[in-house]
Amino acid sequence: MQFTSESVDDGLIERRFTVGDVPGILWTPAGDHDPRRLILLGHGGGQHKAAPALVARARRFAAAGFAVAAIDAPGHGDRPRSDRERRFSAGMAERMSAGEPVAAHVGEYHAAVAEQAVGEWKSVLDALQEDLGEGRVGYWGLSLGAAIGLPFFAADSRIRAAVVGLVGGDLVPVRASRITIPVEFLVQWDDELVPRQAALDLFDALASAEKTLHANPGPHAGVPRFEVESAARFFVRHLP
Amino acid sequence: MQFTSESVDDGLIERRFTVGDVPGILWTPAGDHDPRRLILLGHGGGQHKAAPALVARARRFAAAGFAVAAIDAPGHGDRPRSDRERRFSAGMAERMSAGEPVAAHVGEYHAAVAEQAVGEWKSVLDALQEDLGEGRVGYWGLSLGAAIGLPFFAADSRIRAAVVGLVGGDLVPVRASRITIPVEFLVQWDDELVPRQAALDLFDALASAEKTLHANPGPHAGVPRFEVESAARFFVRHLP
Numbered sequence: 001m002q003f004t005s006e007s008v009d010d011g012l013i014e015r016r017f018t019v020g021d022v023p024g025i026l027w028t029p030a031g032d033h034d035p036r037r038l039i040l041l042g043h044g045g046g047q048h049k050a051a052p053a054l055v056a057r058a059r060r061f062a063a064a065g066f067a068v069a070a071i072d073a074p075g076h077g078d079r080p081r082s083d084r085e086r087r088f089s090a091g092m093a094e095r096m097s098a099g100e101p102v103a104a105h106v107g108e109y110h111a112a113v114a115e116q117a118v119g120e121w122k123s124v125l126d127a128l129q130e131d132l133g134e135g136r137v138g139y140w141g142l143s144l145g146a147a148i149g150l151p152f153f154a155a156d157s158r159i160r161a162a163v164v165g166l167v168g169g170d171l172v173p174v175r176a177s178r179i180t181i182p183v184e185f186l187v188q189w190d191d192e193l194v195p196r197q198a199a200l201d202l203f204d205a206l207a208s209a210e211k212t213l214h215a216n217p218g219p220h221a222g223v224p225r226f227e228v229e230s231a232a233r234f235f236v237r238h239l240p
Numbered sequence: 241m242q243f244t245s246e247s248v249d250d251g252l253i254e255r256r257f258t259v260g261d262v263p264g265i266l267w268t269p270a271g272d273h274d275p276r277r278l279i280l281l282g283h284g285g286g287q288h289k290a291a292p293a294l295v296a297r298a299r300r301f302a303a304a305g306f307a308v309a310a311i312d313a314p315g316h317g318d319r320p321r322s323d324r325e326r327r328f329s330a331g332m333a334e335r336m337s338a339g340e341p342v343a344a345h346v347g348e349y350h351a352a353v354a355e356q357a358v359g360e361w362k363s364v365l366d367a368l369q370e371d372l373g374e375g376r377v378g379y380w381g382l383s384l385g386a387a388i389g390l391p392f393f394a395a396d397s398r399i400r401a402a403v404v405g406l407v408g409g410d411l412v413p414v415r416a417s418r419i420t421i422p423v424e425f426l427v428q429w430d431d432e433l434v435p436r437q438a439a440l441d442l443f444d445a446l447a448s449a450e451k452t453l454h455a456n457p458g459p460h461a462g463v464p465r466f467e468v469e470s471a472a473r474f475f476v477r478h479l480p
Contacts, residue, residue: 187453189444189453200440203455204429209457210457210464211456211457212454212455212456212464212466213427213429213453213454213455213456214452214453214454215443215452215453215455216451216452216453217449217450217451224450224452226452226473226477229473230470233466233469237466
């Protein structure tokens with residue numbers, strides 16, 4: 001793990017890092033806190049590790065006493081686009097101009113990215129824990145961030161609680177019955193990319209003893225801001 | 241409005257009252273607060289105005305600076321049982337021992353109680369506002385409390401925000417399209433009394449621009465305690 005820069009803004013230390021060819025950011029509260037309590041942020045498709053909405057979440061979770069880390073997913077942010085991204089974008093444009101459903105196309109792309117990204121997250125978490133120490137870890141990610149997160153924490157018992165959503169039933173690259181940690185699951189009621197029933201079916205199939213579904217009206221990208229507060233409290237409850 | 245007793249417990253003033261033959265409780269924070277910010281609590285079937293879970297909610301909402309009031313629904317608490325309650329209980333016992341669905345039976349009973357209870361709530365709110373002043377009012381009620389609340393706040397514009405749930409689509413005595421205030425809507429995913437789809441359909445049909453659905457695993461009576469916190473924050477957000 002290489003740290004490449006460090007800055008402090010409004011009580012938050014921001015350190016940029018790379019693990020192999022994966023660039024990331026680690027935020028830690030400047031004041032007194034337990035650095036081993038860690039939230040991993042998985043950004044959505046077309047977003048990146050320093051997107052404003054992601055940084056706002058990092059700030060909110062850090063204010064609750066967590067260290068917070070985000071990385072660029074394959075083909076996103078500071079990482080090179082591949083043919084996979086170009087085919088995905090072209091396929092989306094085609095389907096949308098033809099008025100065809102996009103859910104399966106999105107699901108296939110998410111699964112392909114996740115296959116690469118899960119191993120990257122494991123390596124990054126290894127490296128982060130060498131720096132911070134081993135402690136309770138949470139994962140937050142919507143849409144592509146959830147498609148990567150679900151197989152990641154199905155396979156990695158270090159993740160103890162997760163806020164995920166904007167993904168649906170058979171489109172996610174993991175069997176929901178393998179998920180047993182507490183989950184807060186977000187659904188956009190009028191999601192133009194994920195069929196409502198597919199999202200409800202995935203929530204239904206999670207094997208977690210504690211799972212809670214939050215559904216709000218609006219499109220895929222319209223998750224209301226108050227859900228950030230809710231996620232922060234969810235992590236405080238499950239990663240005390 | 242007649243106040244019949246007053247006590248103070250742990251920073252909360254509790255005044256028992258009657259409006260006509262409807263008995264109720266008004267809780268107000270002992271310290272500095274705006275008494276016109278008011279939450280009305282509608283208890284569930286078989287419960288009453290002073291049930292421990294209801295008092296715990298009153299305490300939580302009062303801690304957020306609200307006055308809080310609850311009344312006994314017709315046939316509940318300190319009010320006489322009628323033939324309606326006896327027929328309802330007998331009908332439930334019959335259906336459950338025969339393994340038959342109960343949703344329609346519950347819905348019919350709720351509608352009959354609501355027809356009487358809505359007018360009572362209006363009179364009680366009139367009386368409370370004479371005492372407290374006119375201000376922003378919220379309503380909290382699950383199951384029977386929701387079946388009464390929905391037609392109440394569909395018809396009474398003083399109610400500005402509501403937390404309701406554990407009721408379903410065509411079983412509720414009001415057209416959901418008449419509901420336009422912000423609503424937090426609770427669903428128990430394994431509700432043995434309310435079919436899941438009926439609950440989701442009702443949420444879907446609410447005309448509120450801001451509505452948010454919280455679903456949790458478990459039976460009708462198993463709403464998790466953390467939803468009390470969520471309801472308090474919902475009221476703070478919408479009744480500032």
